[in-house]
Amino acid sequence: MAGNTAFMIVGAGLAGAKAAETLRAEGFDGPVVLLGDERERPYERPPLSKSYLLGTSGKEQTFVHPPDWYARHGVDLRLGTAVTGIDPDGHHLTLADGSRHDYAKLLLTTGATPRPLPVPGADLDGVLCLRRLEDSDRLKETFRAASRVVVIGAGWIGLETTAAARAAGVEVTVLESAQVPLQRVLGREVGRIFAELHTDHGVDLRCGAQIARITGGDGRVDGVLLADGTRIEADAVIVGVGVTPNSGLAAAAGLDVGNGVRVDARLCTSHPDIYAAGDVASAFHPLLGKHIRVEHWANARNQPKTAARAMLGQDVVYDGLPYFFTDQYDLGMEYTGYVDPDAYDRIVFRGSTEDREFIAFWLAGRRVLAGMNVNIWDATVPIRALVASGQTVDERALADPEVPLDSLVRE
Template identity: 75%
Template sequence: MAGNRAFVIAGAGLAGAKAAETLRTEGFDGPVVLLGDETERPYERPPLSKSYLLGKSEQESVYVHPQGWYADHEVDLRTGTAVTGIDADGHEVALSDGSRIGYAKLLLATGSSPRLLPVPGADLEGVLYLRRLQDSDRLKETLRSASRIVVIGAGWIGLETTAAARSAGVEVTVLEAAELPLLRVLGQEVAQIFAGLHTDHGADLRFGTQVAEITGSDGRADGVRLGDGTLIAADAVVVGVGIVPNSRLAAVAGLDVDNGIRVDAQLRSSHPDIYAAGDVANAFHPVLGQHIRVEHWANALHQPGTAARAMLGQDVSFDRMPYFFTDQYDLGMEYTGYVEPGAYDQVVFRGSTENREFIAFWLSGGRVLAGMNVNVWDVTDPIRALVTGGRPVDAEALADPGVPLTDLVPSPGPSSE
């Protein structure tokens, strides 16, 4: 038992590791217990579908901290040890090894899990998901031996996997229920650019499709049958149809759960001594004025710092704008901001969409809701300033590469409304 001064962190991924780091950086000298169900020490997930999957980086590069960091900073890291229950009133967690640990404050950084495909054959050998390090290793090995694969889902994971497979010379058929890839995230204007990117690199994109079953022989997947009866042969099937927050522990413990663990701007849950950060947190964003749950690396990197400081009693709130990035073939992209589907009325492009060197801005009533820079660099700060400025921007000037973005950032002052 670590004692009632212990700060316990459930989830030993990037978010959990950064929370432990912040606690020590901020001078907390009490026990810190970091619990994770994986056998690996905390690592970052973006390389698993990017550089690590492509064989461009070594395994050691994915870890958040060097091997000895946890012992050096007196962080009790317990891998292969899942939290199985929370006694919120008793300030204890139950562990998979049968033991219990008391805590003063608890951070839930339990992340998310791949959404499973509910069709016959989904449990066959050769049906792959990409979430953990071992998943990336398995997929990397598959891309070495396969000649053709099917990717179900044209979201970020599906498209990054497609790019890796095509770069390895593997034939890829992408199946997507929507009419374009990333349609819900980017809208039609920008989604079609990503469709063109993958078509140009030889991927077979099929939209408006419904998967009826994954076919197989001798217990191994050998194809996908669509709702219209079409059969697509494959050596393996990669499923990327989204993720779901790992919030069951919180729900059973009686915490407020709605599309993740609902927390305030300090990342505090409905129980004053329990916090949440990363994929699992549906957090109130003070700039956007609403609860949002962001499933991207930047949240797992930055939110835990706010949560850890709040656990220490500091007056802090998490107000960073959502940010994510992707690398596919020769396209690199960064996105800053937040746009709900259908919430914008205009997309403004600056640069060349044909050459895929541009910035796209999503606007509503002249206000910039989000910006995405594609193969254009060192513009994240002015894009963020435009998003947080909260005032109308001239669309013609926004589209003109000759007008510096910094000149368009609204100066502080009263709203024009």
């Protein structure tokens, strides 16, 4: 490594682009190399299942930076470039073409990959997933041509693609193994609200469903067979059953991994010159006191800023609370905080769940673990303050819309 000053970033998505941006903003004037296996320059993923998929925003609006930003800021952006190996002690990377490249510091922003559905027929033509720009383009083409689709998995991706399909006039059946949509994330009480939202918009929602196989002829999907013998016809099947962190490079290099690449609060891995951020990072959170891995836009946008500063030797930690948002039909919501499944005692609602204008609070004891505002705006800041404070709250005041939220945070 003697004499080498290059900072290399593996993964040219939002997280990688924000890390490169921060390095330059913080005054680093050495070589910055951003490596990505996609052909597109870094882009943001939320529009792929929201505005871009709906056709209300264009492709250019998904990109993190204008085309000339990387050259103007001296960032060596290498697209269509796959990294095949890391030598932590030798401080070098190996690329798919066999070339070796030295680095001083390395950041892994390798993201995640959609989890395949482990049933016969999952490899048929017309079985789709959503992760990359080309996936969203293919879904748009499918919605224009198809009359009926099956969506497997009622998580965020499944429900957002369902809403886009219904907006395009496509009949949709959603198959979910849990008792309500989003049960693992939001619990049954709030999951029921999303179930009603979709059934109100004409979705055939089937919870507790078990998939036996995806059916088809001549290599093309034509339906889904359930374990109870029910067959549902479909012109296409969209699979959204979660993602797997792309931690294989880190594991092969001997770094500590476990549900992602494990990093400390500075986002440093088990090797002092290698960092990780975004979907792939299982980071120790100072406020929560444990490692968590968050697969949402805010993490990919904000974690790399901390990682870049830590790479420069600054005394920083990442303590931002998890945040995510969704837009489905006429429902928009923001969620702030973190709750393990079944780790809360109860949910307190403020506002009207029937009118879908409310805030839900997840509580353990009398402490707010997370809050979700639905069709109510300007609530994220006080919700974040309530969660971060760790203070106990008066549940009656919490549920009362007449009591300002920020008044519940004590100095």
